[in-house]
Amino acid sequence: MKEYIIDLFGDITNWGYSRNYIKYYLDQAGKNPVRLRVTSFGGNVNEAIAISKLLEEHGDVTVEFIGFNASAVTWMAFGAKRIVAYEDTLWLAHKSSVAVSFYGAFNADSIEEKIKELQNKKQMAEALDLIIAKKYADYTGKTIEEIFGLMGESKWLTAHEAKDWGFVNEVLPGKMNKNSSAATNLFEAMGLPPVPEVKTDNTKEDTLVNRIVDGIKGIFKNEDTNHDKIINTVMNKEFLSVNKVLNIEGFEVADNKVTLTVEQMKIINTALTNAGQEIDQADNKYNGLLAKIDGLSDVVKNAADEDAKIEAIRDIVNKIPASVVNDNNGGNGNRTFNDVAVDPINRFDEE
Known part of the structure; x- marks a missing residue:
């Protein structure tokens, strides 16, 4: 059967990359094997737990880690049949965080109340840490103490280190098809020297990482190289929704990066907050109507x-x-x- 591809490229939230998003595409895939490609810093714990269960229920899902992956997505993948990661992937487990926001002047009684509130927050964080650590331990066979030590370090692991710990089943080498010009085109667009052809021998593996490193080294060997050649600034107009919110034509992209001002971040944050409130209001209205109907x-x-x-x-x-x-x-x-x-x-x- 043909493998069905699902992409999860961003944070797990209630309305974006959520359980409903994953369920929709798993339903579309039916009984076909699924490859869930993931690059994410994590997100909503509750949604990640639900997604992990959906992957488990499907029964034939391979999670493929790409780039940076952290927090909730690292154990969300445990519901999959198999977990693989590319050699240039970074993987992070850490202790959970809970929101704490105190501001103002407090008297002794108020301070005591805040202390109790912080103690409750601490207990909540500890409970979450224990749940997550048990997931890691159950999957890898490591002890809870070993897992807590790793989570406390908040250390990024390479793909091979993640495999050594047992979080990943297989590391995928970044081997390139020599007949493909995709990498060469990318380097030309960035103003970099062409990716060199590396001859495979017993001392050096012909991998994407090695070839990129050799290509970058070539920059410093070329006396004619200048910074203006490396940085290629273009106007990107594809983010239509964001452009509309900010009332701009597009973003200037330099070195594959976009710079936002603090004011623009405030506008985006306000838009997301309002959208979330509208969704909550719609949900409340729907639930209220449903309760009235059920009362009939x-x-x-x-x-x-x-x-x-x-x-x-x-x-x-x-x-x-x-x-x-x-x-x-x-x-x-x-x-x-x-x-x-x-x-x-x-x-x-x-x-």
Whole structure:
């Protein structure tokens, strides 16, 4: 079967790279094997736990680490069938962080309250650390003490070091196809000397890393090289949503980097905050409406999903006659929604 590719290139959040994002693409993949390509500094712990479970349930997912990977994504990958990393990957495990924000002047009583709050925060962080450390230990066979020591160092591991610890199953060499001109084109675009061809022998492996290092060394051997040649500034207009938020045409990209001002960061932060609030408001409104609908009847409440609830309501409404003259109980003949909507299974008084 053809391998299905999913990319997770960024932080794990509630609305971006979330459990729903991963579930959607896993559903699209069906029973096909999946390769989840990841480069991420981590993110939301709860979302990462859910994603790990989704990978486990699929049963045939390979996580492929690219570039820098840290925090939640490192153990999120444990739900996969196999974990691989390229040789130039860096991998980081660290102790968890919780938000702490105190500002102002406090009297003795207020300070005591803040101390208690900090103690609660500390206990929360310790609980998270224990959960995460156990995940690392269960997967690698290392002791909790060894894992805590590594997390306390907050040390970036190379791909080979991550494999030695047992976090990665295989390290992928950066071997290049000599018939491909992609790397050469990239170096030319950056103003660098062409990537040299390295002959494979018993002393030096023909890998991407070795060839790039040799290419960079060539810069310093060339007396005619100047900085203006290395730095290539272009205008990038592809980030349409960000451009719209900042009311700009595009970003100047120099050396594959974009520089933002503090004011621009404030604008982006405000936009993200407002978007998050709108999402929360929409969720609250939806949940409130759903609660009101469920309150109509047990039949509606117990329906499997929204479509089933609508069908249940439609069935109940169809049972309500416009008017009924003198029923068997001697009533006035007017039946309401609640009369019809009661779950007959729970109407023991009519048995």
